[in-house]
Amino acid sequence: MMFRTGKKAWTIALCSLLVPICIGLSICYYFLDYLKDKVGEFDGAKLPVVVVGHSGCSFPVMASLLSDLEILNSELGRLALSAGLVMDVLNSIGSGLGTTIVSSLRTDSSDHDPNKGPALAIFSFLMFVGFLLLAIGTRPAMRWFVRKTPEGRPVNKTYTHLVMLMAFCLGLIGMFARQSVLAGVLVVGLVVPEGPPLGSELIKQLELFATWFLLPIFVTCCAMKVDISRHIDTNLILVMLVIIVSVHLVKMLITIGICRYCKMPKTDGLCLALMLSCKGVVDFCTLGFLHDSLLLSHDQLVIMALSVLVLGSIAGIGVKAIYDPSRKYAGYQKRNILNLKPNSELKVVACVHKPSHIGSIRNALEICCPTSSNPLLVHVLHLIELVGRSSPIFISHRLQERVSSGHFNFSEDVIVTFDLFEHDYAGTASVSTYTAVSPSRFMHDDICYLALDKLASIIILPFHVKWTEDGSIDSTDDNIRTLNSKVLGKAPCSVGILVSRGSSTSSYDTPTSHIAMIFLGGSDDREALCLAQRTIKECSNNLKVYHLVSSNNNEQTNNWDLMLDNEVLKGVKGYYGHVENVTYEKVAIEDPSETTAFISEIANQHDFIIVGRRNGIKSSQTAALESWTEFPELGVIGDLLASSDTNTKASILVVQQQQQMPKS
Template structure:
């Protein structure tokens, strides 16, 4: 874990940690010693003497336990999760130091009436405590630089050498034995060294890969069982086990019932492109998982024509899987130029690319880059929180598939697909999924103009997609073709209000307000789904980018039969058809979903 979190923890976490440990311990010890004779009568003398040990053991809450619970609840990187982790870290550190001092002192005091007094007493206890404090301070100061040297001498993206991990294992044994000098257990020394190892790749990740299976699933259960069999009777052990089980279950159910992080993302304010005021800035949150996502995402942002009167404010979030560390991190690279994780900078390619993009478009584009390191199951919370905090109008996500030049699928990442689905469900603004099928760097230009198509059927998602597409026409290097698919049998399920909104928005591209040189409007009559599929196949390879609405849950005669064969629901019917391997196209696809407003 990153132990420097303690220095960055706020007053709230310190207060909660102190109260959570001190209050139950204080009242528990009062009840234990104040009614000692009472407990002896009911529990027996042996059990009564062990009661203070039980109280202290059950009063604290360990960081590893809290981190595991938050991970199971998928709220590790939520506001509550981060507060709980900070609180647990402070509480765990405080508990460990106090327990260590107590162990050093008690073990050095005279406890046996037959002892001759050598090596016991207050002076010996004070000396042992001094040894312990020196051990806590000097071990990190001496060994942390060695660990950082291992990290610096490991090439980026490569695992740490076996020699380095072997040295760490030897140091662990040595530090464990040094802990014995301060009357601590060997485990205390191992714990201190574990906190010294830099979290994350390459060293922390490699250590976990080598140790996790054997230690977590084999040694840990044996260790817990052997500890429970010592300082305790079968009755005490049973009661403590049941208590842990009941409290853990109640905590899990209680937090799940009382706290839903998605509530704060409910869209009570309209944050989408369609409702932007004229000449206002467009705020975008774009997400990147892999290096292959950088250029496609940058190209999509670039087509949102940016001028001094219509600037772009872009927040680029590099998402990384949490590996080799216990707590998630969120880094703003504008506020913090370098990040200490073994003196290695996160997201260097992302930062450089978008810094150059901002420099090339000075005065019209503002870019901020961030890195979020969290479990895949809760990455959506980082995305949605950033969009909420920065008042974004749209989130742009990369699709989970990657294609080869021959049109076949090269790779698929189901974690990205699951993430996209969660963001679509709870996002506080509009969402767009970028499907990059342009496998080569060459772009087909007609008269030095990039061809963009927008397929419009109707509904809020199509209207949002059209508003996004209309931003491209402010730049003469783009030519927009709007294909309006109209049913010839007139059985659309849209309300009259939806139809009115569709027609009003289409007036901006169909010549009602005057012709625009780089816009073409085509009204296409389709009788059934077969006509729609044929039409899309015909135009699929004529454009560089095709923008469509997701139209989730909307019924229409143009697409009804295709809904039973959809493979990627997150793309909608038209987007799924364009992304299908059966469709011959190298055009990129942008699928837009308008902000989901809560139902009244």
Template sequence: MSSLERGIVVVIKNLSLFIGYLIVIPLIGRPVMIWMVKNTPEGRPVNKLYIHAIVVSFFMLGMLAGIFNQPFLAGAVVLGLAVPEGPPLGSELVNQFELFATWFLTPIFVTCCVMKVDLTICGPPTLIIVVSGFIIMVHLIKLLQCVTICRYCNMPRNDGLCLALILSCKGVVDTCSFILVYDGLRQSQQAIGVMVISTLILATISRTGVKLLYDPSRKYAGYQKRNIMNLKKNSELRLVACVHKPNHMIHIKDFLDLCSPATDNTLIADVVHVMELVGRTTPIFISHRLQQKVGSTHNYSGELVVTFDLFERDYAGTATANTYTAISPTTFMHEDVCYLALDKNAAIIILPFHVRWTKDGLIESNDNNIRSLNSKVLDKAPCSIGILVNRDSTTNFAHPSNGCKVAMIFLGGPDDREALCLAKRFAKNLDNTLFVYRLLSNDHDSTGWEHMIDDEELREVRGAYVKLENVKYEEKTIEDASETTTFLREIANKFDFIVVGRRNGVKSSQTLGLENWTEYSELGVIGDLLASRDMETKASILVVQQQLTTSLPST
């Protein structure tokens, strides 16, 4: 047999083995991994033995690929595609290997690849000019086509250009593919050098251009009044509530109980379970009421669905609770929350505070991801926002049978007026008791516009509402920050629930100087005082910020 015939036989043999390799791995590997998922109890991590078995299989498949002259990574790619996405297996594999692979191995791998190329591009200038011109021409044509099609579809010019830049962006995979071409001796060193440099330039231009041209918060611009203060009397209250952890469900349910759903005070709550995207590539948004399937055997947010279905059943005809699951990267979680509020025409978003306390008043956990989400929602939300702080995780602040003692601390301003409108809804349940404290200073301007608006909003509380046995109104003269702190300490343990306005950026003599000592800026001065570790209280706190109204940006 001639050498040519032997070469053809080897090629056919290796090709047949590789095709069988691609077929057998998913046929055997995926059913085995699905079996691992089924044998993992709900909510529990995957057995470490399963993870070790997958890692050993990965190395064995890489060695097997070398037998028929295929790269080591071929086995890794095929096995990775066979892994069931999402929790518990996919997310566990990502958690185990992402730090080491992404932040340690990937930079070394890219560096080794680029070291093979001479980036000084010393070679025939004609070749360099031809390759550079071809790259520029291809990307200009791509940009022009994309922008033209976007304009034909009535897409704004800036958005079309951003889409074109995103489609033109290149990264690690493209760099590695160039090096594989170079290793195969199909391109010269100068040509590959131009390609690698073009990848770096395009990635930089795309990233910078998209940041300059596209503002995702533009669609949340406050061109409509979506707040409680502007709701008609006895109209339904629409709200969006966030849940991150199981204990948040109890606090959110207690808050919904406190909203006192009734025939003249109906409530529509959209509760979204926000989860971090781990072990999958595509974010998903699930509406549990529509029973949308996500192509996974994992039962997402089962406890959440049951909890709020029972709440809706308890308030049949007066309350509606819709449940959702949003799985997305931590940097884009606020987009899901804000878009849901915009789509459902919500008047307020309720967010859980990032700190959790023990029964003894000590800090049990502090989740910076939740704090980052809350800060982004405060800046971008299309409606009002309330941050719910629960100081005692062992008790419920809402008691449907015994009622709840609520305090509303009013200093003035749009945030306090919004908080007052919400507090008045709590008082519609006669079992709840509402105390409204207005803090005034001797030098306040009674003829000022803001003061007049405050008086108008409080008129109903001092008039019709104060005639009710469950509503009390009291004015306090407070001169400085020390008197404010003393007053808060006096009332902190008298109530189950305290409502305050955030009053971000608003200065007054009652809080002058306290801004410099604020630990949690998202709570404002009064909310931060009530949530501080020095304040001994078991009361839950709601810090309200009224919708930030802005003008729509031009497109």
């Protein structure tokens, strides 16, 4: 993982770690003589521990901070995780090696061990290297456990017990290499293969008991070693404050400077610097181990513990106040279907969560009618929930093939299906496939970022309800529903929610031909109508547009929305010439009950129905139905079509036009 992070992360990590260490050590040795004169009994060799402890950062603490702030999947969050991982690993190896050698060489007035010296230091160094190699050597055994587990089945509990036994044994072996018992457990945790079946099973068995029971007790025991009521020499406090402030100030300036050199915004550079300076539970507990190992005096322990509290609070509050990841998704530029130039390429981001979504998404793309004059560029994103690892991953399978990397084996069915789709529409459709592995509450960032990066005009999301063949509800997924709502609120382009009421299997040889569009008016309906018009260009599809108007409509004829509606409807009314496969029908509606009856009547007459979400728009045709809406993300008409009371096998696409930000 370290060597796949990229040059920017390595540059930030190395400079933000090594430069503060060098400057901090220089300050330490400058103050050594001063402290000997001002402080009674003082061991100057303990000051470098303060420098090294504050120069680095803890990857678990940073991952927890980013998760709490809900920016784990943001572009800045990914860069922070990459740089933090490199910095933490290098700092841990350097600190562990340094602790091993120093503890073997050091002698003081209370330690008369004749065995200490260069020979013991070399032996301890070899023990440390052997400890690391032995810990890494447990990974092949774990990979064997994964291979012996049938696909889709939970891992055998015997294997999980063996992994726990390995962790305890490595913890004891680490003590012989002059490391804390947690060092071996940590390394074993790092080499566990992430995700199911092994990583997720260990999370399932250990997280509740370890995180919510053992961890608070452990932190409390570490906190009991800190006695803040004890008198601390003012000179020591002053010197340690100078060292801590200097180290973090240099780290922040270095990080901001590198970010500016990489042409990143100033606020992003400041936020990244705060993230790399964050301290938390891991750092606090490490102080307890350093104190037990006599590498920190009690006075230093108190000052360091308080600094962890202050720095952790500043980092969390500062990043939350400065960084808003949703701002970059703001729709200042028009990225929708309505504003596309004639015969221009339609760029789509299509999302897949489960195998049942693959066929319905492919059918929806076929409806878009890719032709030489109506090309289609699709970015298919397979979303997988992150389990058993801390850092999310984003894979471009086209780039993966280019670098001949077979390390990941995700999304095989998705890749094969849409490669065939590209082959079937060669020259008219281009498909790129991606896999995003992240926590479900952050998946909207992956979707929005991909749509923003690829200049997409519309995002297609699968609905959270799955129906059986007889029309009853088979299953629901609240995580998908929450995700859809977040994307609707933050998307940098238009959004379509695809409701598949028919079979989940796709009939590729017989594409859908009878398409309906229900038009009431408003920006969402105009966007839906523009998409519907693309479905009949040079294709055999038949489109029927139902224009629902109120029989007692009192709207003024100069209403701007009404003028825009009429202009868009001209394309299907025959103003520019008769089109054989398009039918326009105007339907007068007197009250909402007629709307319900009309929807029920036409629902089963078509294979595919396109409607606008019409979020926030009031009309007499649907006003009384809004309080009965079960799925607000579908709008009133979409909710009626998706209702179990409506008999239909048609797929329904509910379209919301890009939410434009007001120009200030």
